[in-house]
Amino acid sequence: MYAIIADSGRQYRIEEGQVLDLDYRELSAGEELKIDRVLALGGGDGGFQFGRPLLDSASVTAEVVGVVPGEKITVQKFRRRKNSRRKTGHRQLYTRVKIKSITG
Numbered sequence: 001m002y003a004i005i006a007d008s009g010r011q012y013r014i015e016e017g018q019v020l021d022l023d024y025r026e027l028s029a030g031e032e033l034k035i036d037r038v039l040a041l042g043g044g045d046g047g048f049q050f051g052r053p054l055l056d057s058a059s060v061t062a063e064v065v066g067v068v069p070g071e072k073i074t075v076q077k078f079r080r081r082k083n084s085r086r087k088t089g090h091r092q093l094y095t096r097v098k099i100k101s102i103t104g
Contacts, residue, residue, distance in 0.1 A: 001015070004041075006037040016101060020097055032061060068093070
């Protein structure tokens with residue numbers, strides 16, 4: 001069984017046991033995260049179900065694995081002929097979760 005969920009403006013296709021990086025939340029490792037914004041369910045006995053826009057009876061339970069940093073991006077600002085250069089970097093934090101169950 002799989003589900004399509006919406007989280008922080010993005011849509012993810014998830015299955016049970018999958019490890020996924022979501023936007024950062026202040027949760028510690030081992031806590032449970034319940035996601036109610038389920039857009040569609042598929043692969044079960046009921047075939048494929050679409051929500052309009054959400055499925056009310058469906059939810060996804062995930063366990064927080066921990067917080068991981070994303071890839072480093074480099075930001076460079078340069079103004080020509082003015083001897084002005086700035087170079088900084090950024091690493092976005094993500095919350096890594098493992099999908100435990102999909103109910104619908």
